[in-house]
Amino acid sequence: MKKHNFSAGPCVLPQEVLEQASQAVLNFNNLDLSLIEISHRSKDFIAVMDKAQALAKELLDVPEGYSVLFLQGGASTQFLMTVMNLLKKDGKGAYISTGSWSKKAITEGKKFGAIDVIASSEDKNFNYIPKDYSCPEDADYLHFTSNNTIFGTQFHEFPEVSEGTVLASDMSSDIFSRKIDVSKFGLIYAGAQKNMGPAGTTLVIVKDEILNQTGRDIPTMLNYKTHISKESMFNTPPVFAVYVSMLTLDWLKKNGGVEAIEKVNTAKAELLYAEIDRNPLFEGVAAVEDRSKMNVTFVLTDDSKQEAFDKLWNNAGVSGLKGHRSVGGYRASIYNALPLESVQVLVNTMKELEKLS
Ligand SMILES: *Cc1c(COP(=O)(O)O)cnc(C)c1O
16 A cells, blocks of 8 residues: 655645556657657647646636746755846845845855855754745845744745845745745745656746846856746756656646635644644643644654654554754654645554553
């Protein structure tokens, strides 16, 4: 039987998507050819890319004037592309530091230009989202990480910026998990492997009018304009990753879209947090008001129970529960494709541990 996969990423995908993807690797569209051995410029693959873009636009209600791209290099390359494409010559970028991924974005930014960290939660090992800050009016852009995959915190309200400042967000681990107002953002990016598909592609949603404003010559592959003008086909796109992402987005649409999955995600998170709060053997890591609905971090209140608990969840077919080394304890990643039943199985093992004690 398939495991209950709580992996933080790459992570669980819908079973029917895995089956369709397997079939396409063997024989795609009855072409008697594999998806991964045909030209990306064939009409069959162009249809896949078009559908992936259209689904992303539809599911997130992306307004006119935005481009949707499927790029390579992971979210990590976006740390660099953000600053290259948004920071004006002699301009300034603002960042909110809420975890390891934000810090990496800041490191890349600093290599390139003037970067201001306007708020940080590092003083408490990133267990909360900073709230008392304001973005300087002269910042070209404000970058933040909407969901902190490692620490288990999430922005439930997005930062405010003045009119001249572009709001930019790394949404790798919560894209398509909840409704967002894309019109508030100039740039959104997300590595596929957390909530959209397999590793190998990165979704970028960018407002066209914010580009070409920096006054610098951006290297071709790192310039969003290049990829917009070639519809994500400037160079060979990651065909398999785009195809499986398209299937996953199609699955999401068939299941009621973002609004419907948001309700399920809330139910899953409430079920698990309720047990963490009720059961005296467990304790949440993140500040209650900033808890993530995607990555639930928790620890045992009595370390001597670790062996018993690990045995219980392993025997129940739960996988991928180990916390990140910088936090310790446990992390249950409960992305879109993880069924409510899997969360129930985990909660049952927590109750089981209490009974044994
Ligand atoms: C996983 C993750 C990344 C890194 O993504 P790569 O595709 O491996 O570069 C960046 N940001 C967040 C929020 C993540 O969860």
